[in-house]
Amino acid sequence: MQALDAKDLGRALCIITGAxxxxxxxxxxxISELVKPKSVLVLAARNVEDLRMLQADLAASKAGKAGVVFEYVVADLGVKEGVECVVKAIKLKSSEDFDHLILVNNAGSLGALRYARTFTDMSEVDSYMSFNLSSPICLTACVLEAFPRREGLRRTVVNVSSLCGLEPFLSWGLYCSGKAARDMMFRVLAKEDPDIRVLSYSPGPLDTGMQEEARTLTADNSLRNTFTDMFTKGQLLTCEASCAKLMMLLLKDEYTSGAHIDFYEI
Ligand SMILES: NC(=O)c1ccc[n+]([C@@H]2O[C@H](COP(=O)([O-])OP(=O)(O)OC[C@H]3O[C@@H](n4cnc5c(N)ncnc54)[C@H](OP(=O)(O)O)[C@@H]3O)[C@@H](O)[C@H]2O)c1
Structure with a gap:
């Protein structure tokens, strides 16, 4: 493995889901601000307009002007074809053009926020797990297969996790079990392949659309009120503050591979 430069993430191919x-x-x-020129960011999600806007913003940024390339893939990761679209875009790249492969499995959803006893319909659970569990597992495996171990290539896989992967939250059974299962799969990957750097990062309560869903749709009254309180008291984190800690972890590269690290621990 090459010596690590804590100032940047190298000439990287970065795949970010839910971008x-x-x-x-x-x-x-x-990430765009931390990679070297000629790095490529592949941004995946379903909303083409949002992806186009992000691509344009990034292309006009300092990183874009310095030669970082931004591509997007419109893909529904809840279905096999969506994962295949992202993999197809990745397979067009040559491993030799990069010294760092970074996959950020960020896309996720809360699913139905009902009590566990109400999940009688297997297809509802399957559909949730297909997007939140199967897609990051298979995308990770396909990306690692397309970019096998090679001298001079670092490989980093981030699993965007949650406290819910560790603690049971009332009426959040789907989300909690999906996150717990993801964490375990990435722990297994870390143990099987010590040359791959694997990190489950728990970003803390973020002021995003997902939190809005949490405080409006959570079936459990007490938990719903907790989310509303956090919002009204200004206790939610900005994505910028949380992401800065993730970037620090990636730059320092000192975490134990497979570890679950929470925003509040650092
Ligand atoms: N928000 C929090 O408080 C919090 C706390 C802990 C952990 N997290 C985790 O952090 C990650 C990001 O959360 P967030 O708060 O940023 O959520 P968000 O605002 O709801 O964004 C979710 C992202 O996932 C994409 N996505 C949703 N369904 C998709 C699908 N079927 N196929 C492909 N992409 C899809 C969305 O894009 P499109 O709609 O364009 O597809 C969007 O970019 C998630 O894994 C979440 O579990 C969040």
């Missing part, structure tokens, strides 16, 4: 808004969008912006 159209929220934490994924901020991650794309902050």
């Amino acid at each position: 159209s808004r929220g934490f994924g969008r901020t991650t794309a912006i902050q």
